[in-house]
Amino acid sequence: GDSVTQTEGQVTVSESKSLIINCTYSTTSIAYPNLFWYVRYPGEGLQLLLKVITAGQKGSSRGFEATYNKETTSFHLQKASVQESDSAVYYCALGYTNTGKLTFGDGTVLTVKP
């Protein structure tokens, strides 16, 4: 089956500092999965932040970026300079083109201190 691992349950970063949230995945499928980062801001529903469907490619949105690394089976989320408004819960997920269902990690709570 598929699984997604986020090693940090909580991350606290000072405003304007850099951020990395780790994500690794495992799959028994012969097909390469599509990879996603979803985010839930306080008081809002879960929403797509960025996606990459081709191994080796990088996705970016709102200053965040993530590179699909099939050798290390990783999809770490990075941002060079975080803002207080980035405080949210971030979920890494994988899926396949022929089905919309997703497998999620357990999420990382990001707190940005002013």
Add this chain to the structure above:
Amino acid sequence: EAGVTQSPRYAVLQEGQAVSFWCDPISGHDTLYWYQQPRDQGPQLLVYFRDEAVIDNSQLPSDRFSAVRPKGTNSTLKIQSAKQGDTATYLCASSSGTGYGQLYFGEGSKLTVL
């Protein structure tokens, strides 16, 4: 454009009671998903539909959980004889086709079973 709407937002039950959750997807979205999200975990797929047909319900505890989407639009998830282990947030999401993994989520229905 209206987003995914879920109701009720909160439910508190005693063990053994029943509850139904309702979801109205984004207009025109043919695929609808129900996810269960226990506290401090990622969303886990329970069932998904394309139009009125169930595509995958392999993770739905069939003895107490049921889900329908009779006209291919709104959907209801019902839990009969709830258990404390059912305490979780129930998320509904929709997409157009597979959406390549871009799902649109509602805010969720938070269930507490005492």
